[in-house]
């Protein structure tokens with residue numbers, strides 16, 4: 114009996130605290146103790162992003178949800194998203210569960226870091242990458258073209274074994290390694306060309322991909338109940354995640370060790386050509402630095418590997434997917450290629466601004482594919498007011514990109530794939546419309562890799578369409594345009610038929 118009274122007391126306490134906390138907060142469904150709104154979410158279907166979109170219809174553009182023990186506020190319109198994500202109070206990150214183990218409980222790297230550590234690491238890393246060649250006009254095109262050539266050559270090899278006509282190729286494994294190498298050439302320098310180093314990097318990229326897949330259910334469980342990772346490590350994906358983190362940290366350490374060894378034998382060029390080498394210089398300049406250490410380098414290496422690979426790979430797969438399912442769009446892109454680049458010349462980044470249709474196709478692909486379907490969670494570091502609502506400290510904000518990208522108040526016939534919606538009447542890409550599609554986030558924590566991701570996607574897409582016609586594999590159904598959704602989303606594995614373009 115006493116136990117029953119105690120439980121009733123806890124229940125009352127839970128709801129009193131809930132109502133006090135959210136008295137002036139956004140609306141949302143009533144949570145249950147311990148599980149929050151998880152049960153309601155699960156009962157709304159297997160696709161959480163669609164369940165979230167349905168909740169926004171009921172509760173409005175800003176609403177709250179409790180997932181396990183964590184409070185979230187969702188932004189379901191572009192206005193709400195921009196207003197929430199650009200607040201200075203919304204620059205935090207909450208690190209829990211396996212993410213905490215990823216960094217051994219330390220504030221480190223960029224993606225999961227906060228405060229001064231985040232600011233310094235982000236600034237140093239991207240300033241250094243720019244200095245090494247991430248800037249437009251500093252060799253990045255050659256690096257992207259070099260990687261793209263591997264893809265085009267592998268398609269040509271598949272075609273030459275067949276002679277003429279169409280050949281079916283599997284798109285899923287095509288881009289992951291080449292797109293990651295574009296960024297990692299700057300992290301590792303020419304070491305990436307060494308067969309052993311190259312093979313080791315490829316192994317890490319695959320492991321990271323396997324880990325990303327393992328987390329779609331695991332990340333949700335980890336967020337809701339961080340202690341579960343110790344009780345059911347397999348179900349939460351902890352085993353794969355920890356193996357991946359340890360392997361990446363080992364690789365980063367080996368890279369630093371190799372550079373130091375070469376420095377000792379003075380066989381290393383004095384002119385550092387990699388992020389790793391410049392990082393060592395930074396450590397040597399200030400050996401007592403709390404921010405530049407072997408451990409912190411491991412975190413940076415891991416952040417860059419995980420942020421650059423899966424996302425850009427999924428985006429490129431989506432560009433190929435929609436080129437196949439929307440053949441008329443593919444032909445319009447080809448027309449633009451012939452008119453602006455010609456069939457014999459190499460695509461350069463300068464061509465991009467002269468090709469508004471291709472650009473609008475890329476934007477429309479972003480709108481439909483929702484590569485990061487909730488953006489990343491930002492933790493509120495200080496209570497603030499937005500409209501009539503108070504957002505309490507320690508809440509996390511998330512974006513409901515499905516509702517934002519298919520908002521009928523903004524997009525006419527939102528479910529249709531129509532690149533021209535991004536074009537002004539004079540045929541140029543509309544600046545206003547572009548601002549409504551935010552696949553890389555907004556504000557000070559927005560993706561710092563946006564430019565390189567877009568350049569890579571542009572050069573790969575244009576070179577592939579310039580060389581080959583892409584079509585549905587004869588006798589097969591068109592590939593599904595529904596994405597599989599996890600932390601990032603992307604197409605289900607699919608094949609396309611390719612054939613050489615007749616060059617006039």
Ligand code: HEM
Pocket residue numbers: 198223224225235296416417420421422424425428484485488489490552553554555557558559560561562563565566
């Ligand atoms: C199509 C490809 C990509 C997409 C869609 C994408 C999207 C995103 C998104 C939505 C975020 C979270 C922003 C936020 O917290 O509000 C993010 C963060 C980040 N991205 Fe990307 N990204 C892509 C490619 C890249 C590349 C190529 C790099 C590296 C060169 C990169 C590096 C990062 C980093 C370091 C962060 C963390 C930023 C921070 O916390 O301050 N991303 N990305």
